[in-house]
Structures are given as structure tokens and as C-alpha cells.
Amino acid sequence: MEAFLAQVLSGLATGGIYASVALALVMIHQATHLVNFAQGEMAMFSTYIAWSLIHAGMPYWAAFFLTIAISFAGGVVIERVIIRPVEKGSVLSVVVVFIGLLVILNAVAGWIYSFTVKPFPSPFPAEPLFGNHYLSSHGLGAIAITLMVVLSLWAFFRFTPLGLAMRAAAQNPASARLVGIRVGWMKALGWGLAAAIGAIAGMMVAPIVYLDPNMMAGILLYAFAAALLGGIDSPFGAVVGGFIVGVLENLVGTYVIGNELKLTVALVLIIGVLIVKPSGLFGRTVVQRV
């Protein structure tokens, strides 16, 4: 029973990270109606930026927030410079650009920082909090930060005029223009937010999996599964999906198929959701008249 509880709790901790990446995927999906395959590599690159800042002697939390700001700006620039020119093209050309971005970010990170694995510090103490031995302090901290991110995003979209404008622009761009919303910039902002969320996820996962240019590959797959499970157009669903996938992955890995085959859980989930309920748990079924 204790082992079971430990598995569930550590599943929640990694689930929080999947939830963050899934949330970033949903953000960009809202803006472009496409899944950003480069999301993981963007997060990885952000984490390297944080690593550089910390190595240069910056205190952890200063580096943390500076990295978020840099990533936000980077996301905006990527949308303006790389995505915008191809946006009106076919779906396939945008997807190819996403994949190109993935390969480039991965290669550039390897070129600058080398492909050797680096340790990445955690801001949380090494000994478990509150005397519990099921969950490390870092795990607990990662969950708390995920929930904070989700809550502030929710408040931003729900209560601020800018958040409302972003929702309007995603939902009905033509009408949004008619009320004077600069739809292009709203999309860029969506990318910036996604990049910032990804950066947080990267910095939270790096102490667990260690920093290397390929560290996000598996995590992105779990995040895809989480976003699909929750419904690709539902931010709330992405978060719930993230936690479910995190726990499920751990339990299935421990009790059913063993840790080596854990990644297949994500794949099976993706295929399962697409077959049984393509709109996910909280997604909307889009009905279109033809």
C-alpha cells in the first residue's frame, strides 16, 4: 500500500510537468489550430538559458524569472518571424516548419552546450518536506508551481481585458478585427505565453531527468497524450490530463509492464483517445455543416 501511494504521489509530481507542457500545447493550438511539435525543444532551450544564467552566478529565483521573460520574448519572436509568413499556407507546410524548428533548436543546443548530460539545480531543499517520505520536496514544489501557473493563467484569461481579447481572437478572428483587436499580436502573445509555460516545465523537469538536448522528447509525448486526453481545445482538460497521465504512467509502469516500456503508455493513450473519444474528456465536439 505504501509503495502504491508513493507511486501515485510521484506520478502527480511528473504529471504536473506534463500538465504544464500540455497547457503550452493547448495555448498554441488555440492560436493556430495546430499542435506545436517544437514545444518540447523550446522548453529545453529555455532550460539551457536558465542553466547559463545560474552558471554565471545568478541566484536561482532571479534566473528562474529572467528565463521566463526571455522565453516569452523568444516565443513572440518565433511567431512573428518564423510562423507568421507560413501561417496562411497549407497545414502541412506549417507542420514542417514546426519540425524544422524542433531539429534546429535541438542541434543549436547541442552545438552550444554539447550533448553531455548536465545536472540542473532544484530550488527546493533536498530533504523531504513535512517529514513525509513518499514525495520529494522537489516533487511537491513542482506540483505547487504547476498549480500556481494554472491559476494565474485562468485569472488572466477570465478577468483581464487582454485575456478576453485573446480568447475572442482565437475564437472568431474576423469579428475580433471588427472590434479593433490586433489579432496578429494576440497570436504572438499566445506563443509567448506558451514558451514561458514551457520554460517553467523545463526548469521543473531538468532536476529529475538531467539537462541534455533530448530531455524533452519523452515528456513531449506524454504531454501530447495529456492534451489529447483532456481535449486539445481545453486548458483545464490539459491540466487534468497531465496529472492523469503522470499517475497512470507510474502505476502501469510499476505493476503491469515494467519501467522500460513506460513510454508506450503514452502512445497507447494517444491512439486510444483518438479512436474512442477524439474530443477528449473536456474538449468540445466540433460539428460542421458541409
Place this chain on the structure above:
Amino acid sequence: MAELLRVEGLEAGYGPVPVLHGIDLALEEGGIATLLGANGAGKTTTLRAVCGMVKTRGAIRFRGEGIEKRSTEDIARMGIAHVPDGRGTFTDLSTEENLRLGGYVRADRAAVAQSMEQMYAYFPKLAERRRQQAGTLSGGEQQMLAVARALMSKPRLLLLDEPSFGLAPLIVAGIFEILRTINREERVAILLVEQNAAMALDLADHAFLLETGRIVMSGPAARMREDETVRRSYLGY
């Protein structure tokens, strides 16, 4: 009275298909003009051209300033509010959020809140539906919401595309009554595209008759109503 909108030699189309072949029209500050014409004559395209939603050639001047090269967002911010065909409702958002978006470009929050109360006074039905998802409103309510949303930006010019479309006659009459009130009280000029020519001519003080992308006749609404061709082709008696 000062001139608000002047369109000269306006050409527009979709891809290689031309729709407008050189339109001239003008509208005075606080005036109401209507564009009449059969389906496919180019009425909707004219409205879309004015607010930069289609590629155009020719001159469009709003309050003396050329706007033909401006983006839709900029034109909206200059004071032209467009109620598009299909109403353009943000269906997933609430009625109140739709209205708030209408006032998005105005900096003065207190004035926006005041405008919203004004809209609820014009359209009490919308006040009842404040928190309701806009997509679940009835057709008439959504049309009211579209007009109210446009007015929330305190426009100088309101472009209305078929506000009567798909609505029961009684509701249409109500909407036209409110348009008359709004025109008088808010001093907002209206350029109206309408299938129901009788109602449009009743409301407007000036009318333009469009045929296959050209203005074939224009004049004061009262005189247009008396005209033999207009009467037979568009009023149906």
C-alpha cells in the same frame, strides 16, 4: 452638414472575380443611407471594402482621411463599427463579454461601463441574458447583441449588413425602431444594407441602388420610393 464618408471609384472583388466596378457614394455626419440591390449586386462587398476586409482599388475617405490602405483593426479604432452578415457573435463568450469586447479599444473604463448600461437600457432582453453564452441566444437577440456590441465602441459610423435577416417581422420592426433612436440620440451615422427595401427606405434619408457592382441610381429616400423602377423591382407593387 459635414461629410463623414466618401467613396470614389471603388473596385473590389474576391480573388480574380471582380464584384464592384467603380462605386461612388457619400454619407453625411449623422445621416442614414441605405444600399439597395438584388442578391449579388455587391452590397455586402461594399461594406466589407469600407472596413478593409477585402482588397480594393479607389478612394475611401472617412472624416477627410484616406482609409483605403488601413487594416480592419485600425479602421475599427477610427470609429467605424461593422455589424457583419451572420452577426459575428463570439458564440462561446457571454453576452456581457461580447459587449465588453465591443468597448475594447476605449481607454476610459468608467465610460465603457456606462455605455454597457446604456445598451441594456436600449435592449432590455440583453440585460436578462447578461451571463448567458451568446451562442445560445435567439436570432433576434443575437442581432441586438451585434448592434449593441458595435455601438459599445462609440462609433461615428455604423455599417449594418442585413439586420433583418432571418428574423420575425415584429422583431425586425423593433430593431429598426431602436436604430432610429440610436441615430438620433448618439448622433451615429448609419450605412444600411437591407433586403427589405420598404423598411430601409423608411428609415434612411438617402438611398443608393446597386446593380451588378455599379450604382445605377441614387437620391433622397423619399424620392427613390416614388420611382417607378424601384417600386416595381424592389418594393413589389
